[in-house]
Amino acid sequence: MRMTLAPELVPRAAHRAPTAWRPDSWRGLPIDQQPDWPDPAAVLAVAEDIALQPPLVLPAEIGSLQHQLASVATGRSFLLQAGDCAETFRSCTEQGVRRKLRVILQLAILLTYGSGLPVVKVGRIGGQFAKPRSRPTEVVDGVELPVFRGDIVNGPEPTAEARIPDADRMRRAYHHASATLNVLRALTQGGFGDLHQVHAWNQEFVMASPAGRDYEAAADAITWALRFMAGCGVQTGGLQALHQVQLFTSHEALLPEYEQALTRFDAVTGSWFDTSAHLLWVGDRTRRLDGAHVEFLSGIANPIGVKVGPSTTADELRALCDRLDPDFVPGRLVLITRLGADRVDELLPPLLRAVRSTGHLPVWACDPMHGNTFVSKSGYKTRRLTDITAEIAGFFAAHRAEGVHPGGIHLELTGDDVTECLGGADEVLDTHLGTRYETACDPRLNASQSIELAFQVAELLRE
Ligand code: PEP
Numbered sequence: 001m002r003m004t005l006a007p008e009l010v011p012r013a014a015h016r017a018p019t020a021w022r023p024d025s026w027r028g029l030p031i032d033q034q035p036d037w038p039d040p041a042a043v044l045a046v047a048e049d050i051a052l053q054p055p056l057v058l059p060a061e062i063g064s065l066q067h068q069l070a071s072v073a074t075g076r077s078f079l080l081q082a083g084d085c086a087e088t089f090r091s092c093t094e095q096g097v098r099r100k101l102r103v104i105l106q107l108a109i110l111l112t113y114g115s116g117l118p119v120v121k122v123g124r125i126g127g128q129f130a131k132p133r134s135r136p137t138e139v140v141d142g143v144e145l146p147v148f149r150g151d152i153v154n155g156p157e158p159t160a161e162a163r164i165p166d167a168d169r170m171r172r173a174y175h176h177a178s179a180t181l182n183v184l185r186a187l188t189q190g191g192f193g194d195l196h197q198v199h200a201w202n203q204e205f206v207m208a209s210p211a212g213r214d215y216e217a218a219a220d221a222i223t224w225a226l227r228f229m230a231g232c233g234v235q236t237g238g239l240q241a242l243h244q245v246q247l248f249t250s251h252e253a254l255l256p257e258y259e260q261a262l263t264r265f266d267a268v269t270g271s272w273f274d275t276s277a278h279l280l281w282v283g284d285r286t287r288r289l290d291g292a293h294v295e296f297l298s299g300i301a302n303p304i305g306v307k308v309g310p311s312t313t314a315d316e317l318r319a320l321c322d323r324l325d326p327d328f329v330p331g332r333l334v335l336i337t338r339l340g341a342d343r344v345d346e347l348l349p350p351l352l353r354a355v356r357s358t359g360h361l362p363v364w365a366c367d368p369m370h371g372n373t374f375v376s377k378s379g380y381k382t383r384r385l386t387d388i389t390a391e392i393a394g395f396f397a398a399h400r401a402e403g404v405h406p407g408g409i410h411l412e413l414t415g416d417d418v419t420e421c422l423g424g425a426d427e428v429l430d431t432h433l434g435t436r437y438e439t440a441c442d443p444r445l446n447a448s449q450s451i452e453l454a455f456q457v458a459e460l461l462r463e
């Protein structure tokens with residue numbers, strides 16, 4: 001008997017690189033936000049070493065994410081991309097990875113429970129070590145120092161010595177990413193991601209908060225639903241979806257040296273894959289069309305994220321879509337808008353219309369963090385939870401008005417009990433920011449604030 005596969009199950013050829021593209025064809029093009037390496041030969045030597053190491057993720061997994069993003073682009077799933085602004089080598093511990101996974105699983109299950117949609121989970125994890133910065137230097141205690149550019153480049157300590165870019169950090173980044181993935185794979189496949197663990201994902205310090213209590217109630221309902229299914233004779237033992245989760249990895253592809261070293265040709269699909277993560281994105285500061293970053297990303301078959309800030313014009317966005325998605329593959333592009341709560345209503349609709357007129361079918365995701373950052377009276381870089389939720393609400397409203405699927409959210413968060421963003425039911429005030437301000441770069445939502453946000457997004461998805 002001949003089987004006909006549903007259209008979405010027919011395997012697609014992966015994105016093929018343009019003919020003139022090579023993993024190193026970005027070299028010589030204008031390039032922003034690069035470290036001033038004191039020893040460029042050392043950078044090449046480290047990159048050569050990394051090129052001999054095993055891939056961190058495999059083309060088949062990347063293909064699976066591509067397939068799931070196509071389902072998001074066509075309105076049948078929702079994307080949750082979340083994690084630290086900057087991962088650190090120090091937080092690469094079993095407990096550290098477990099706590100990050102935990103809060104992502106909590107958010108994902110709340111979104112699924114609230115909306116009935118499958119949630120594609122992508123962490124800013126396993127390689128999110130490089131940071132673009134608004135200024136090349138900063139003044140600390142009256143001394144001007146080069147800025148911290150992420151653990152893959154230099155050290156965060158406020159000394160001239162720590163801030164010197166060190167090529168060996170690129171090698172360490174590879175090994176820390178590898179160790180993170182090792183723990184992630186063990187946790188997601190070894191029972192921690194089992195839906196029957198839904199209560200165990202809630203941490204003690206969260207349980208006492210209003211969001212934590214609401215989470216417990218939802219977890220009770222999910223546990224009862226599982227019992228109900230078992231009571232009805234549904235054999236859940238064999239349902240892999242209930243017992244394992246899939247968490248994909250992603251980071252900003254800021255250092256093409258590192259990305260090139262992990263880019264491999266896959267003979268099965270005839271495509272190039274950047275095996276440093278499943279999804280790579282280009283930042284708002286490095287998305288220039290004639291630049292090295294866009295050139296590099298145009299040739300790899302991984303799904304590509306593009307940060308879309310307030311300065312993005314409709315023409316630019318159309319050109320980026322044509323350049324990065326010449327074959328019009330649904331979900332190959334994830335357009336991550338970060339326009340600010342004040343401006344999303346004005347700026348987003350024309351961008352939605354511009355892209356629709358091209359025929360590209362990207363995933364539209366809302367990053368409500370980066371357009372809402374400010375320095376508070378107490379001197380901390382922070383964000384208000386109310387601005388974050390307002391930008392998401394504006395994002396949903398614009399999509400509904402234009403008849404486009406609001407595909408996902410992109411968050412900077414942590415499973416830890418930090419005080420970096422203002423607000424929430426257990427209100428973090430300006431005077432609290434100094435108590436546990438632990439981020440290596442931008443302020444993250446803590447676990448309770450994240451859960452509170454997930455309830456609100458689930459509500460928006462249901463409307
Ligand atoms: C980030 O995601 O941490 C970041 C720097 O974003 P953007 O490129 O949108 O400013």
Ligand code: MN
Nearest residue numbers: 085412441442
């Ligand atoms: Mn950030």
